[in-house]
Amino acid sequence: MRYRTFGRSNWQVSEVGYGMWGMVGWTGSDEATVRGSLQLAADLGCTFFDTAWAYGDGRSERLLGELVRSNPDKKLYTATKVPPKNRRWPSRRGDRIDDVFPPEYIREYAEKSLANLGLPSVDLLQFHVWEDDWAGDERWQRAMDDLKRQGLIRAVGISINRWEPSNALRTLRTGLIDIVQVIYNVFDQAPEDALFPLCRELNVGVIARVPFDEGSLTGTLTKESRWPAGDWRNTYFVPENLVPSVERADALKPLIPQGMTLPEMALRFVLSNPAVSTIIPGMRKPENVRANVTASDAGPLSTELLAKLYEHRWDRQPARWSQ
Numbered sequence: 647m648r649y650r651t652f653g654r655s656n657w658q659v660s661e662v663g664y665g666m667w668g669m670v671g672w673t674g675s676d677e678a679t680v681r682g683s684l685q686l687a688a689d690l691g692c693t694f695f696d697t698a699w700a701y702g703d704g705r706s707e708r709l710l711g712e713l714v715r716s717n718p719d720k721k722l723y724t725a726t727k728v729p730p731k732n733r734r735w736p737s738r739r740g741d742r743i744d745d746v747f748p749p750e751y752i753r754e755y756a757e758k759s760l761a762n763l764g765l766p767s768v769d770l771l772q773f774h775v776w777e778d779d780w781a782g783d784e785r786w787q788r789a790m791d792d793l794k795r796q797g798l799i800r801a802v803g804i805s806i807n808r809w810e811p812s813n814a815l816r817t818l819r820t821g822l823i824d825i826v827q828v829i830y831n832v833f834d835q836a837p838e839d840a841l842f843p844l845c846r847e848l849n850v851g852v853i854a855r856v857p858f859d860e861g862s863l864t865g866t867l868t869k870e871s872r873w874p875a876g877d878w879r880n881t882y883f884v885p886e887n888l889v890p891s892v893e894r895a896d897a898l899k900p901l902i903p904q905g906m907t908l909p910e911m912a913l914r915f916v917l918s919n920p921a922v923s924t925i926i927p928g929m930r931k932p933e934n935v936r937a938n939v940t941a942s943d944a945g946p947l948s949t950e951l952l953a954k955l956y957e958h959r960w961d962r963q964p965a966r967w968s969q
Contacts, residue, residue, distance in 0.1 A: 653851025
């Protein structure tokens, strides 16, 4: 495993972190397997774990807390998120911060997350949705500063809405955000335009999420893919999204070098960008953990291959199904 500096925090975090959403909302997970995968990741050098209160109403946080307490000899960085009070993912233009993140609510959920984690503090507390129009509101600023001063959190972050990488630029310029989380992968390259340059200028850490485009960049989906009732992917991979996603993933397959897989190429594309501090693929099974750690060990892709992959940029706009 390779490590990178996490922006102004100066934390040395594993460049492959662990995204913990997949254990809820996705079928095919069980807690015993997830616990084993979490421990394997820690044993193989993974030090950054990203969860949220919304992932099973705290269940994912409790699993992370168990992992940290079971590994007192390892420095494992914890990150979680305050859910929007109106429970609307993503936020919408015109949403009022009073309805999404009022100050007393921020503290309430910070304390709930700490109770779930069973830890005295959390390294990174993020807003789970964001609107840049809230940048200058001093109430969220004071709420987060109070949590920091009291030692309950160490860093403040924003998880940017899907396909809206510019919807946090004014907020970053306040100087109050330490870390930003954004979708970035072979298809979704828009963060390179304005977000990444600003993060470099301000020394803000970057968490790249959805490196596999929710599964299409694993190369395992087909135009007929379906999931059991209740699985989130049924609502995301509606035909208008599934069909072009599969077609675009298939178009990448001729570019895969001998001895490499599409998931490895997808991960290494993201890791080839030095603006990225860590990536957080879902790793619900031990074989996923081993494969993703191996991708880190392999290092960046060649400049020739990167040039070809840049041609597969896909600029999308938020839609009713792109929560």
